[in-house]
Amino acid sequence: MSGAETDPERAAVDEFDQIARLFQPLTDGAPEALGLLDDAAVLQPPAGMSLVVTKDAVVEGVHFLPSDPLDLVARKLLRANLSDMAAMAAQPYAYFLAVAWPPAAGWPEREAFAAGLRHDQDAFGVRLLGGDTVSTPGPLTASLTLLGWAEPGRALLRSGAKPGDLVLASGTIGDGWLGLRAARDKLTWLGAEAVAALAARYRLPEPRLGLVGALAAHASAGADVSDGLLADAGHIAKASGVAMMLELERLPLSAPARAWLAAQPDRNAALADLATGGDDYEIVCTAEPRAAAALIGEARRIGLAMTVIGRVVEGGGVAASVDGAEVVVDRSGWKHG
Amino acid sequence: MSGAETDPERAAVDEFDQIARLFQPLTDGAPEALGLLDDAAVLQPPAGMSLVVTKDAVVEGVHFLPSDPLDLVARKLLRANLSDMAAMAAQPYAYFLAVAWPPAAGWPEREAFAAGLRHDQDAFGVRLLGGDTVSTPGPLTASLTLLGWAEPGRALLRSGAKPGDLVLASGTIGDGWLGLRAARDKLTWLGAEAVAALAARYRLPEPRLGLVGALAAHASAGADVSDGLLADAGHIAKASGVAMMLELERLPLSAPARAWLAAQPDRNAALADLATGGDDYEIVCTAEPRAAAALIGEARRIGLAMTVIGRVVEGGGVAASVDGAEVVVDRSGWKHG
Numbered sequence A, B: 001m002s003g004a005e006t007d008p009e010r011a012a013v014d015e016f017d018q019i020a021r022l023f024q025p026l027t028d029g030a031p032e033a034l035g036l037l038d039d040a041a042v043l044q045p046p047a048g049m050s051l052v053v054t055k056d057a058v059v060e061g062v063h064f065l066p067s068d069p070l071d072l073v074a075r076k077l078l079r080a081n082l083s084d085m086a087a088m089a090a091q092p093y094a095y096f097l098a099v100a101w102p103p104a105a106g107w108p109e110r111e112a113f114a115a116g117l118r119h120d121q122d123a124f125g126v127r128l129l130g131g132d133t134v135s136t137p138g139p140l141t142a143s144l145t146l147l148g149w150a151e152p153g154r155a156l157l158r159s160g161a162k163p164g165d166l167v168l169a170s171g172t173i174g175d176g177w178l179g180l181r182a183a184r185d186k187l188t189w190l191g192a193e194a195v196a197a198l199a200a201r202y203r204l205p206e207p208r209l210g211l212v213g214a215l216a217a218h219a220s221a222g223a224d225v226s227d228g229l230l231a232d233a234g235h236i237a238k239a240s241g242v243a244m245m246l247e248l249e250r251l252p253l254s255a256p257a258r259a260w261l262a263a264q265p266d267r268n269a270a271l272a273d274l275a276t277g278g279d280d281y282e283i284v285c286t287a288e289p290r291a292a293a294a295l296i297g298e299a300r301r302i303g304l305a306m307t308v309i310g311r312v313v314e315g316g317g318v319a320a321s322v323d324g325a326e327v328v329v330d331r332s333g334w335k336h337g
Helices: A015-027 A031-036 A070-087 A107-124 A175-183 A192-203 A209-218 A229-240 A255-262 A267-276 A289-301 B015-027 B031-036 B070-087 B107-124 B175-183 B192-203 B209-218 B229-240 B255-262 B267-276 B289-301
Strands: A002-004 A041-043 A050-059 A091-101 A127-135 A141-150 A166-170 A221-224 A243-247 A283-287 A306-313 A317-322 A325-330 A333-335 B002-004 B041-043 B050-059 B091-101 B127-135 B141-150 B166-170 B221-224 B243-247 B283-287 B306-313 B317-322 B325-330 B333-335
Touching: A015 A031, A015 A107, A015 A127, A031 A041, A031 A127, A041 A127, A050 A070, A050 B091, A050 B141, A070 A091, A070 A107, A070 A141, A070 A209, A070 A221, A070 A283, A091 A107, A091 A209, A091 B050, A091 B141, A107 A127, A141 B050, A141 B091, A141 B141, A166 A289, A175 A192, A175 A255, A175 A267, A192 A255, A209 A283, A209 A289, A221 A229, A229 A243, A229 A267, A229 A283, A229 A306, A229 A317, A255 A267, A267 A317, A267 A325, A283 A289, A289 A306, B015 B031, B015 B107, B015 B127, B031 B041, B031 B127, B041 B127, B050 B070, B070 B091, B070 B107, B070 B141, B070 B209, B070 B221, B070 B283, B091 B107, B091 B209, B107 B127, B166 B289, B175 B192, B175 B255, B175 B267, B192 B255, B209 B283, B209 B289, B221 B229, B229 B243, B229 B267, B229 B283, B229 B306, B229 B317, B255 B267, B267 B317, B267 B325, B283 B289, B289 B306
Parallel strands: A002 A127, A050 B127, A091 A127, A127 B050, A243 A317, B002 B127, B091 B127, B243 B317
Antiparallel strands: A041 B050, A050 A141, A050 B041, A091 A141, A166 A283, A166 A306, A221 A283, A243 A306, A317 A325, A325 A333, B050 B141, B091 B141, B166 B283, B166 B306, B221 B283, B243 B306, B317 B325, B325 B333
C-alpha cells in the first residue's frame, strides 16, 4: 500500500500512522498483503479457478451526501462491489482500496470509514490487500477493486440468456428507489416503520452472495439491479442477443412497496417507476424453466425469494407489460404506456 | 465496466458512448473484458503463477497540474503502476481503471486521456479489462489497478535483504527531482537540452520492466524509487529487519545531473537532495555479491546500468555517507550532515 499526502499543512494525519492504525488491521494479517509495506500484493490463485475482478468508484456529492456517515459510505461501496460479484456467481475473496481524502477528513472521519469496512468485511468474509491513499482539494473520492473466484466456465455472464429461458428477480424490486424518497422524507405518510425499512434498503443494500452457488449451478445469465430492473435486464438482452418480455404485475414487492403502490392513482406508471428506479442490488437472471425451479428452491432454503417476472424470446430489447397491456420502454429510460 | 454520470445537465458525454468509443478499444478485444458490458471481468490465471496486484491513484492539483496534458497524466499513472510491478519482478498483464471526470472534461479531454493509455499499453503490453467512470464536481481523480504474474515464490519482496548483500540502483538517480525543477524553469542555466531531458524524466518515467527477469533470478529484495532513494531503501531495510550503508558518491547520475552537481556549492547537500527527491521510478534492490554481478551483467545486455551504491549490514535504518563522511537521515526525511 502506498500513500502520498505531500502537503504537511493540510495533512494533519500522518500517512504511515494512518496505514498502520487504520488499514493494516483490515488485512487480518493476510500474508498476501505483505503488511501493506510492499509495492504490491502477491497471492496464489486457487488451482484452476477463474479470477473475477470488479471495480467501482464513488464521489461525495454525486453518489453520497456530505452529511452521510462515512462508515455507511464505505459499507455501501464494498457492498456495491460484492453485489457485482454475486451477479457473476463468484465467491468474493479480497479487495484493494484507493481513497482521496479531502482536507476535512481527519482521524474521526477516517476511523469511521475504516470501521465500516471492518464491519462489512467480517460480515462478508473478505479482507484488504492493498491500495493507495492520497489527499484531494475536492470531494472525498474512493474506488474499490474486488477480486473473487469462480469455477472455470461457471462465472455467470450477461451473454448466456436463450429464448425459452425464464427471467427471475431476487428479493424485492423498487425498494432502492422508494428508499431514496423515504430518506428524503417524501414518504412520511407510509408510517415510520415503512420509512425506516425503505431508507435502510437504500442506505445499505444487501449483496445476494447467498445465491452464488445456485446461480452458478442453474442460471444462464445474470446482472445485479443497480441501474434499474428494466435497464439491467436490457443489458442482459443486449449482451445475449435476445429480447425479454417482462410482466410488471409479477414484480416482487416488499410490504412497504405494496402499501405505496396501493395508494398510487396510476398503477401502471407506479410499477414502471419501481422497475426503473435502480439501486436495488438484487439479482436479475435468466434460467431454463427446470433450472429456474431449482434456483427458486435453493433460494427458498436460504430464506430468499426468487420470482419469475418474465421470459426470454427471440429478438432484441425489453418489452414490458402490466396485466397484458404493453408499456413502452426506450433506450433513455421509460415511457409510461 | 460500469459508469454512472447521473446528472444529464453536466454530463455532455454519454456514458455508454464513452465506454464504446474510448474504453472498449483499449481492451484490444480481450475476451476477459467481456466487452466492458458485464458486472466484472473474468480471467484464467496461468497455471501455478502468483498474482501480483498494485493500485495507485492520482488527483489533479495534487499529483499533476490542471495544465498538464491528459495523455501524459494517463501515461504517468499507468507507468507508476508498471514501475511497482517491475519492482516486484512481476510481468504486467492487464489493468482496471476508475476515473472521476470533472465538468470541464468533455470529449477532447477524455480522448486525450484514452490516447495516452493506448500509447503506453501498446508500449508495455497490457490492456484494459474493466473499471468505472463517474462524474465529480471536484478535480479529475483516477485510480488504476494493475495485475501481473510472477513465478511462485519469485515475486521480489521488500523483506528479503540480508546482511552481506550489496545495494544496487538502476539507471540514474535524482533526475525526477531535478526534472520537476527543470519543468518549473528553475534550471534554465543548465541549457535547453539538459532542461528538456530532465523535464522529460519527470513527466514520463520509464518503468524498468526489462529488469523483471534478472530481478526475479538474482535480487533478494527490491522497491521502486518513488518516495526517494533513501526513503525507499529505508522501506526495504525496515521490511527486512536490516540496516543499509549507502555511499552517495557512488550514486549513478545522468549527464545533466552531473552538470548540476558540479555547480553546487555544497556537494554533500546536493547529493543528499538527489537521494531524497523521489519520482525517479528506478529500482533499488539488494543482492548477494555474486548475484549482484549477474544482475549488473544482465542489465548491461539490455542497455541499462545497475550500480552498486552500498551494502546491507546488521541493524536497522539507512546510514548514508559521502566520501566516508557520515550524513544523518531521520524518519521525516533528511538532515544535512
